[in-house]
Amino acid sequence: MDSQTKVCQNCHQRFWIESEDFDFYKKIDVPMPTWCPECRNLRRMMWREERTLYKNTCGLCGKQIITIHAPGTPFTVYCRECWWSDKWDPMDYGREYDFSQPFFIQYRKLLEVVPRPAFTGTNLVESDYSHACQNLKNCYYVFWSYFSENSQFDYGLLFSKDTYDSYVVDNSDHVYSSLHSNRLYRTQFGYFSDECLDSALLFNCVGCSNCFGCVNLRKQKYCIFNQKFSKDEYAKEIATWDLGSYKKLEEARQKFREFYFSLPRRYAHILNSQNVTGDIIRDTKNCKTCFSALDNVEDCKYIYFGGLNLKDSYDVSGGGINSQLLYEIYAMTGNVERCFFSAGGNDSIDTMYCDWARNSSDSFGCVSVQNKKYCILNRQYTKEEYEALLKTIRKHMDDMPYVDKKGRVYKFGEFFPPEFSAYAYNESAAFPWYSRTKEEILEEGWQWRDEAERNYKVTLRQENIPDHIKDVSDSILNEIIECRHSTSLWQTEHKACLDGCTKAFRLTREELAFHREMNIALPRLCPNCRTAEILSWRNGFHLYKRKCQCNQLKTKDQKLITYANTAEHFHGNGPCPNEFETTFSPESKEIVYCDECYKPEFL
Ligand SMILES: [Zn+2]
Numbered sequence: 095m096d097s098q099t100k101v102c103q104n105c106h107q108r109f110w111i112e113s114e115d116f117d118f119y120k121k122i123d124v125p126m127p128t129w130c131p132e133c134r135n136l137r138r139m140m141w142r143e144e145r146t147l148y149k150n151t152c153g154l155c156g157k158q159i160i161t162i163h164a165p166g167t168p169f170t171v172y173c174r175e176c177w178w179s180d181k182w183d184p185m186d187y188g189r190e191y192d193f194s195q196p197f198f199i200q201y202r203k204l205l206e207v208v209p210r211p212a213f214t215g216t217n218l219v220e221s222d223y224s225h226a227c228q229n230l231k232n233c234y235y236v237f238w239s240y241f242s243e244n245s246q247f248d249y250g251l252l253f254s255k256d257t258y259d260s261y262v263v264d265n266s267d268h269v270y271s272s273l274h275s276n277r278l279y280r281t282q283f284g285y286f287s288d289e290c291l292d293s294a295l296l297f298n299c300v301g302c303s304n305c306f307g308c309v310n311l312r313k314q315k316y317c318i319f320n321q322k323f324s325k326d327e328y329a330k331e332i333a334t335w336d337l338g339s340y341k342k343l344e345e346a347r348q349k350f351r352e353f354y355f356s357l358p359r360r361y362a363h364i365l366n367s368q369n370v371t372g373d374i375i376r377d378t379k380n381c382k383t384c385f386s387a388l389d390n391v392e393d394c395k396y397i398y399f400g401g402l403n404l405k406d407s408y409d410v411s412g413g414g415i416n417s418q419l420l421y422e423i424y425a426m427t428g429n430v431e432r433c434f435f436s437a438g439g440n441d442s443i444d445t446m447y448c449d450w451a452r453n454s455s456d457s458f459g460c461v462s463v464q465n466k467k468y469c470i471l472n473r474q475y476t477k478e479e480y481e482a483l484l485k486t487i488r489k490h491m492d493d494m495p496y497v498d499k500k501g502r503v504y505k506f507g508e509f510f511p512p513e514f515s516a517y518a519y520n521e522s523a524a525f526p527w528y529s530r531t532k533e534e535i536l537e538e539g540w541q542w543r544d545e546a547e548r549n550y551k552v553t554l555r556q557e558n559i560p561d562h563i564k565d566v567s568d569s570i571l572n573e574i575i576e577c578r579h580s581t582s583l584w585q586t587e588h589k590a591c592l593d594g595c596t597k598a599f600r601l602t603r604e605e606l607a608f609h610r611e612m613n614i615a616l617p618r619l620c621p622n623c624r625t626a627e628i629l630s631w632r633n634g635f636h637l638y639k640r641k642c643q644c645n646q647l648k649t650k651d652q653k654l655i656t657y658a659n660t661a662e663h664f665h666g667n668g669p670c671p672n673e674f675e676t677t678f679s680p681e682s683k684e685i686v687y688c689d690e691c692y693k694p695e696f697l
């Protein structure tokens with residue numbers, strides 16, 4: 095079939111269903127989507143918590159707990175021990191399908207009563223404040239991380255140690271404030287950099303050591319802002335960049351940012367992959383519009399954080415590990431096959447509309463079921479009953495759809511409505527990527543959670559934090575430190591912070607020791623604002639069709655492109671004719687090159 099244009103039910107923009115898409119939807123027997131790819135991702139992300147933690151009470155043992163679930167919500171929350179125990183059975187909450195009301199309304203009611211875990215995750219040693227993690231030791235405030243230790247305030251760590259304030263960092267040790275990097279050692283502010291050591295402020299550097307403020311370097315030593323020094327000169331020069339001083343650190347970061355903008359960058363981070371579009375892609379083939387697709391992803395489309403042998407899937411926000419034929423999934427991993435419209439779970443086959451289903455098959459509309467087959471709304475059926483009822487339910491969902499406040503129609507084939515999620519927008523994974531105000535979210539009919547009254551007062555103002563880490567005494571551990579984004583100075587220069595600023599923060603003992611050991615000035619931002627700052631080094635999930643900017647005289651805003659090539663290019667002195675899809679909008683400040691133009695300059 096030829097491609098077809100549709101109008102998104104949510105944003106009312108046009109989107110395209112291409113001929114290969116029809117084949118996929120037919121293969122898995124689902125109707126065509128009615129939301130555009132990005133709105134579908136947004137909707138899924140609203141079904142997963144991000145990192146807002148609350149004090150709450152376990153609904154079974156009554157113990158005080160820290161959890162991703164706010165107190166006062168209608169959900170039943172159990173502490174980790176109770177949730178994993180055999181003291182309760184999700185099937186006790188099972189109910190008959192009710193043909194007098196829409197499926198999604200019934201599903202939300204079930205969701206409210208089936209106990210939810212305070213945190214998910216397994217094999218955590220001394221890591222109480224970690225959520226959605228496996229095999230951690232001595233970690234604090236770490237999320238979606240695996241096999242890591244002695245680390246704090248991170249997201250997406252894998253096999254890393256002593257790593258702080260970082261986002262998706264693998265196989266690293268003694269790393270601070272880094273993003274999408276692999277095999278870093280004693281490195282600070284490393285972005286998209288691999289195999290670097292004893293360095294700071296790196297963008298897209300590989301195999302470098304003793305480098306500072308460098309962009310696009312390969313296998314270099316003793317470079318400062320891409321300028322090569324001898325070992326002795328480097329030692330002298332680097333001594334003038336003492337990052338233990340906050341003032342110096344800010345100066346270095348500012349200079350680094352400007353330097354980054356002055357050099358061309360590749361249109362996307364794509365490594366060792368064939369026939370792919372998107373960003374942050376490695377060892378992948380035949381994938382379109384994918385973002386963070388790593389390690390043998392094949393024949394997929396619209397993947398947002400997927401990897402490790404994920405095959406033949408569409409619309410996956412978090413998923414992979416030997417899985418295939420997934421569609422409209424948030425966070426399902428590990429031998430999952432033919433699972434659609436579901437959030438969380440593992441080792442399952444042929445499930446739809448499930449939340450945290452584990453090791454189950456042939457189930458529909460179930461919450462937290464484990465080792466089950468032929469279940470609907472947590473109720474057991476025989477194979478024959480299940481198959482017959484499933485057919486009737488699919489028809490019922492089309493005949494009696496759920497219609498939301500804005501008239502968006504939810505028939506069979508839609509992911510869950512955001513208003514039925516266990517998390518409000520500003521607690522959800524959507525929030526850091528699609529920043530919206532409370533008013534905008536409420537207008538959509540979605541959920542927003544107002545911050546609870548805080549019963550503490552700031553005891554340390556920004557201006558009273560010692561400039562140099564060496565001048566900080568242990569007493570700072572007792573202070574409640576003001577976040578820079580909540581100072582009136584910052585707020586008059588910028589508009590209000592939309593990053594979920596918690597206005598104040600505390601330092602942990604381990605964090606202070608780490609900053610001293612690494613000689614890095616203390617953070618001036620709360621953890622949420624720190625995350626937003628680090629994410630400003632990568633783009634979101636929208637692709638623009640653009641031309642290579644090599645030898646183009648002017649950018650869209652009529653500013654001259656100031657970079658002069660240093661090597662010969664295949665297109666001679668004229669402009670490069672190559673086009674690509676990139677996450678950089680025409681308005682962005684970066685100079686964006688195609689592969690063929692980037693390589694002679696930097697590789
Ligand atoms: Zn849309």
Ligand SMILES: [Zn+2]
Pocket residue numbers: 577578579580594595596597598619620621622623
């Ligand atoms: Zn803040």
Ligand SMILES: [Zn+2]
Pocket residue numbers: 642643644670671672687688689690691692
């Ligand atoms: Zn080019």
Ligand SMILES: [Zn+2]
Pocket residue numbers: 644645663664665670690691
């Ligand atoms: Zn060129």
